[in-house]
Structure formats: structure tokens, C-alpha cells
Amino acid sequence: MKIVVADDSRAMRMIVVRTLRQAGLGGHEVLEAENGREALELVGEHRPDLILSDWNMPEMTGIQFLQTLRARGDATPFCFVTSEGSEEMREQAAAAGALGVIAKPFTADSFSDVLSSVVTS
């Protein structure tokens, strides 16, 4: 599988990849982007199987990234990994077509719960 991880924090991108591994969902090709715009380009070039994206990012936010993808007819499974996990954001994410929202701080279990249906180990 190819997985795009979009987050403006390099540390958080590393933690996301590490947590995937800890959740037993590792071993996949991971492509990293610093914002939604970069991630959008990666998706066009590499056709990933899953996208994990922060919400708040410079250049293009996560929700703008998701809405742009869906407007283009791209249905790649998309999950937010974000420090904001309010009900209002979860509703907005679901309405835009996200698989789910994993709120920071998170655990390997939260990754398994949301992603095990779309990521094979």
C-alpha cells in the first residue's frame, strides 16, 4: 500500500508513521507532505491507497485538501490526524467524506480502531 502523510510538523509525521507500525499497520510505502497543496500533488503523482492528514496546515488546510480531492472525483480513503477533535469538526470531516478523525494525543489503539478496515498489515 501507499500512504500519504500530510502534516506541517516533521516530528508529527514521524510519530504518525511510528504509530502505524505500533498499531500493526506498518510496512507500507509512506509519502510525506508538509501541507495540503503538496499532498494534493503527491496524490496526483502516486495514487495512494490511504491519506492521513493534519487539519491545520499552511498553504492548504486538511479540510480544503479533502474537499478539493472529492470535488475532483477522487475517493481515496482519507483520515484526519489532528489536535482538534471537536464534534463540530468531526461532523465537517464526515460531511466532506473523511473516514474518521483521530485526535492528538492518540494511541496505537486509536489508529487500529479507525484504520484497520482500510490498512492491511
Add this chain to the structure above:
Amino acid sequence: MTVPYEFDEVREDLDKLLGDVLRSVLGEEAEPLPEGVDGPPAADDDRPAVSVLAIVDDADGTRLGVRVRVTGRLAHLLAARMFATEQPDGEDLLDAVGELGNIAGGNVKALLFGSSGTARLSLPSAALGGAIVAAAVPDEAPAPAVVRAVVLGDVAELTLLPQMAADDLVWPPVVRPEVLEAQP
């Protein structure tokens, strides 16, 4: 939505929030410090690290600064664990402390502005040692809320600053997706 700026009712939530964030990024238990109790002092030559964000509700102009301050030693440990390296450089420290502030800020927003559809969270601005600039808060602003915790023998501090000026911070773009879609 207007945040009341009276934080006594949420002090326990803020203590828990700080502890949860520290535990998640460091993998260590954090002990909350009661109000007025001094924690262990930092080393004389320690250069603290700070991450600052703001939450702004455009509907009514509510502004709340969120500042996370840790010792330089803790910042080093944090970066070392986040990046899985023994020798994190200055950029690693800034990124790690910025992300610590980002997680805290997002959780503060969910706690205090949870039902607001108009509140926005800035991106974190992190600084080390001498580069730290005091947050700009007007004289008439309500008192800040401060919670602290001890983790790995050092103090970490979360401060909420009512009415903090937020113009100098970096904000995520507000652009409609159809505009982005139209771009090449």
C-alpha cells in the same frame, strides 16, 4: 461564542489536558503541580523553549493565547524522543516544541470553544532561549490561567492568555475549495 475567561471551573480539565499531552509525546507520566507550589528549579544555564498559538473567534472577536513553556532540557528530551535521535538540532527542538503547543492548543480549543463553528486556531510559533518574546496582552486583560506539571523532573507550563494579540502569528489559509480547484 465568548469564552468567560474565568478558568477556575476548568482548572482540573486543564491539568488533565497538560498531563495527557505530555504523556502522549514523551511517554512519561506527568504530575500536576498545585497552584502556588514551586516545582523543581531549572538549571541556572537552562534556556527554556516556548510555543505560542492563538484561538480567535471571528464571530465576536474573542482572543485567547495558548502558551506552552518547557525547560531546555525537557525540549531536548522531547525532540530526541519525537525524532528518535540522541542529538536533536535546533530545528528539531523548534519543531518538537511547536507540535507540543499545537496539540495543547487544539485540545484547549476543543475544551473551551468546542461548540463554536467560527473559532480558528493559529499555527504554532516556537522559540528557544533568548529568542522568546513576551506575549502581547493588554493591561486591562483578565488574569491568565496557568497550570503546571512535573515530568522527568522538570516543569512544563500551560498558560491561557485572554485577549492576547494574535496578528503576528501564522494562520492557516481560509480559501474555498472551488477556488483551489480552479488553480492549475
